[in-house]
Amino acid sequence: MTQSNRDLFSRAGERMPGGVNSPVRAFKSVGGDPFFAQRAEGAYLWDVEGKRYIDYIGSWGPMIAGHAHPEVLEAVRAVMGNGLSFGVPNALEVEMAEALCRIVPSCEMVRMVNSGTEATLSAIRLARGATGRPRIVKFEGCYHGHGDSFLVKAGSGALTLGVPDSPGVPKALADLTSTLPYNDFEAATQLFSEVGGEIAALIVEPIVGNANCILPHEGYLQHLRQLCERHGAVLIFDEVMTGFRVALGGAQERYGVRPDLSTFGKIIGGGMPVGAYGGKAELMRQVAPSGPIYQAGTLSGNPVAMAAGLATLKLIQAPGFHQRLEAATHRLCDGLEAAAREAGVTFSTSRSCAMFGMYFRESPATSFAEAVGSDVAAFRRFFHAMLEEGVYVAPSAFEAGFLSSAHGEDEIAATVEAARRAFAKVAAG
Structure with a gap:
């Protein structure tokens, strides 16, 4: 029998504080209910309902070679x-x-x-x-x-x-x-x-x-x-x-x-x-x-x-591993910034090799005070629009994102295309 994300979250709430074993998983800062993972491979996660997501969390960083390598x-x-x-x-x-x-x-x-x-x-x-x-x-x-x-x-x-x-x-x-x-x-x-x-x-x-x-x-x-x-x-x-x-x-x-x-x-x-x-x-x-x-x-x-x-x-430690990752991160972040400009949305990114940040502000934050001053409401709309498109970014405006060597040209292109539609929703309010 197929399980649903909503039913699992309801059951979890009866026996686990907030229905989760780590707070950010509960989606409190973005609203809505979390999905429950069934399996992962490469750059992708699948939830218990069978939906596939391009994953930019990678178990919060460690899956640098992709899931289930x-x-x-x-x-x-x-x-x-x-x-x-x-x-x-x-x-x-x-x-x-x-x-x-x-x-x-x-x-x-x-x-x-x-x-x-x-x-x-x-x-x-x-x-x-x-x-x-x-x-x-x-x-x-x-x-x-x-x-x-x-x-x-x-x-x-x-x-x-x-x-x-x-x-x-x-x-x-x-x-x-x-x-x-x-x-x-x-x-x-x-x-x-x-x-x-x-x-x-x-x-x-x-x-x-x-x-x-x-x-x-x-x-x-x-x-x-x-x-x-x-x-x-x-x-x-x-x-x-x-x-x-x-x-x-x-x-x-x-x-x-x-x-x-x-x-x-x-x-x-x-x-x-x-x-x-x-x-x-x-x-x-x-x-x-x-x-x-x-x-x-x-x-x-x-x-x-x-x-x-x-x-x-x-x-x-394979030759060129981190250079390829850094190039992929630049392609992703440059593509996201271009998609935001097309939609007229104030947006910027920071990046360092296979780690990146997204800000709904004119330029990347250089301090915590600047980070909390970004448009959190816009991020929430963007997060849910991307989730609907099958792209999973951190469920918080205050968490970094991560690429893996499994994120290839196809995954990055699909992410940027999804972002175009998501930024259009953000612009529409």
Whole structure:
């Protein structure tokens, strides 16, 4: 019997908070009910009613080689017959550690975990333990998972203490979190000049992917690097989105800045639940059992996730892989902007290799304040018009989009044609 999206969402609402297991899936910011995926292949998703969508989410980034890539699936089949998890070391996690340290410029040692959130929480604990300092610095619009220290709103200025952004977050933790406006050189300098001796770590998405797609101003990441060095703070790049996507070695390779620690997510598991953090050996050796800073995980480095991740990393190291992705992203974004101009709709895009953002404003945002000032109502109309056309973009005006190597000329042309009709609907109101 064929299931319907609406019936499944109704059933889910009875047993799952909001009917979902992660908030953005509920379509709250765009309205309407979500669809339920049945399967995925290449650049496409199919829902339980059989409708096909060109997918620009890719499980929120990790499907850089496309869904259900045959080489990734074969790698999983080859190991899963031997067991899904052992709770003891296995050879594949050693291979993964060696691969990450070879690919990522700043990583001398790594520790596997089970999600991006776990990676960022662990990196913050390591930074606090290594420096003996309590304060962390984060940025407006950056999302580092749902750890208590990260769910803090910005104050009215660089030194204003944050307030918890969610019930259940102790105010004491909010008091130890400072929030800065992204791309603001002066605000970062001021904060470090006044409380630099308290700062254990500064954590940043080098390209902000959770306020759409905000690129760093020239020299900004280098400025943060210099501030951390001057004041003895640990610089953490959250590369859960940008890692292996905006360049093989991530944003740190693209912009030529080496953080002290980096965090990674599902892309190193081929989309399976996995994460990692890594960096300077002198820091990483302070993690148990080498050092006193405790972190553990029964499923960390499990063989199935490692097999999927190693197969994915092999695929993306093919000559020209990222150059082809970047060219495809430019074709898509240029086509979307042209379609918007034809319809008379104010629209702009940002892009970095296989990551892009869409803004219903004159130019791409360079800060969270600019991002939230875009026309959200126009985005909602555009989102639903594209969904009707069989194109799935993020169900939020404040999330980045992702291309994969499976998005070819046909998929991009179909997307741009769908956008022409969608922008016409936006223009009509």
